[in-house]
Amino acid sequence: MELNLDINGLVKEIVTTKAKKIILQVPEGLKIQAQEIISSLDKFGMRAYLSIEPVYGACDLATNFSDTIKADLIVHIGHTEFLRSKNKVIYWPCYYEATKEEITKIAKNIDSELANKRATFVGPIQYKKVIDLLEKEVKNIIVVKTKTSGLLQAGQILGCDTSILGPIQKEIDAIVYIGDGNFHISAITQNIQIYKLEGLDVVKYEQKDNLKKKIMNEYIFKEAQNVGIIVTSKTGQNNYKVAESIYDGLKKQGKKPYLLIADFISYDKIIGLKLDCLINTACPRITDDKENYKIPIINYKDVLKLIQ
């Protein structure tokens, strides 16, 4: 499978906006293509700044950079729209394209592994075209399609939003995750058997033991005295109002809370602070890397009930 960026199509779309100054955001791995895009835009007299900050999702829209340099367009590559913005934005998702042979092989594997099951296909937006083809190609399973939900397209999940699964969860025996890595799949909390792609094979995916995690988080939270509440300035991940209400709730419980703000969240930024645990109000997937934090870090949704 290959990721198709369609640079010519993108440049054409940008040129039609007649923007003079552009902020270009590109996920890691596609930066080399960014240089090609910038050179093409230069021929049309368009000045483009490449954001060299990491881009983890469409929530990570470079509005601050855009405002700072007074850009008239943000071009965000790799994701679909996540939040409404006052800035003018072109979202340019790129899609994996699979050959006919690859689709046939994967569909056959799904048919034999999930025979007669009612299943739905989900994945990150980059796999949307592959999902559409597989839904048509499988023969031995009953495909239950998801519908669009908010800004999510049918079949699309994010690492922080799997809401498209809600309305169909009682109708399915299995979820087939079409994607790579664990970032998106680990957001699925429905108690339904998940299958995932491994190369062209389809294998069972074991979900984390959420109950064990919940009990552990409750214990850590109850014992903690000095609590850091992490807030990010990233437009689509900013939850400062939630952070402030948690802050008030913690004070009422006699704990010592501290509001901490940064753009990119990482452990080295809290070194030197005396904290027993962190409550994360930014991207929920940050806590998947909790080994990097050296002190316990808990997503805010997991502690809300313990504060009210």
Ligand code: SF4
């Ligand atoms: S908040 Fe996290 S999971 Fe959600 S879109 Fe942003 S990077 Fe992805």
